[in-house]
Amino acid sequence: QVQLVESGGGLVQPGGSLRLSCTDSQxxxxxxxxxxxxxxxxxxxEFVASISKSGRTTNYAGSVQGRFAISGGNAKNTVxxxxxxxRPEDSAVYYCAAAATSYDDTAYRVDSHYFAxxxxxxxxxxx
Numbered sequence: 001q002v003q004l005v006e007s008g009g010g011l012v013q014p015g016g017s018l019r020l021s022c023t024d025s026q027x028x029x030x031x032x033x034x035x036x037x038x039x040x041x042x043x044x045x046e047f048v049a050s051i052s053k054s055g056r057t058t059n060y061a062g063s064v065q066g067r068f069a070i071s072g073g074n075a076k077n078t079v080x081x082x083x084x085x086x087r088p089e090d091s092a093v094y095y096c097a098a099a100a101t102s103y104d105d106t107a108y109r110v111d112s113h114y115f116a117x118x119x120x121x122x123x124x125x126x127x
Contacts, residue, residue, distance in 0.1 A: 002028050002077065002098050002116040009094060009121030016125070017084045022096030022118055024077035032116075033099040033108055034079040036070060038092035038123075048094070049081060050107040057107045064090075086125045093120040 008020040022034070035050035049070040050059045058070050069082040079096055097114035108114070 001026055002032070004077075004096050004098060004116055004118035006094065006096050006118040006121040009123045011124045011126065012086055013127050014087060014125055016086050017082070018086065018123060020081040020083065020094055020096075020121060020123075021073075022079045022081075023073070023075065024098070027075070028077065030076075030100070032077050033101050033103075033106060033113075034070075034072070034077065035097045035099065035108060035111075035114060036079070036081045036094060037097060037111060038090075038094045039120075040089075040092040043092075045095070045111060047109045047111070050099075050109060051079060052103070052105045052107040053101065054104040057105045059107045059109050061109075083123070086123075088125045091123060091125045093122050095120045 003025045031053045036048040039045040055072045098116040099113040
């Protein structure tokens, strides 16, 4: 059973950087496509970035394109989100998620594809 654990959130000034990490604490043997979502207070959860099982395909929300980068780690079901040029509107709880799929090169944008979610890590961008 996949159990995702995020880390790396915190308080950062506008223009700063953070790197979020997500690992499967159960170290399951299956490979999954992975994604990052975020939810700000009073707003719906929104897609941020995703990566395919193979790592060859990535997708980004338009609001983070060119500023954020998603990558996979050496361990299975490990994913990172490098965030640069952070803005106050990036403040949110960030969640990683895993999607079971038979497609190696598909990265999913829609949260209904994901079956496992982490507990979230808070990112606050403020001066």
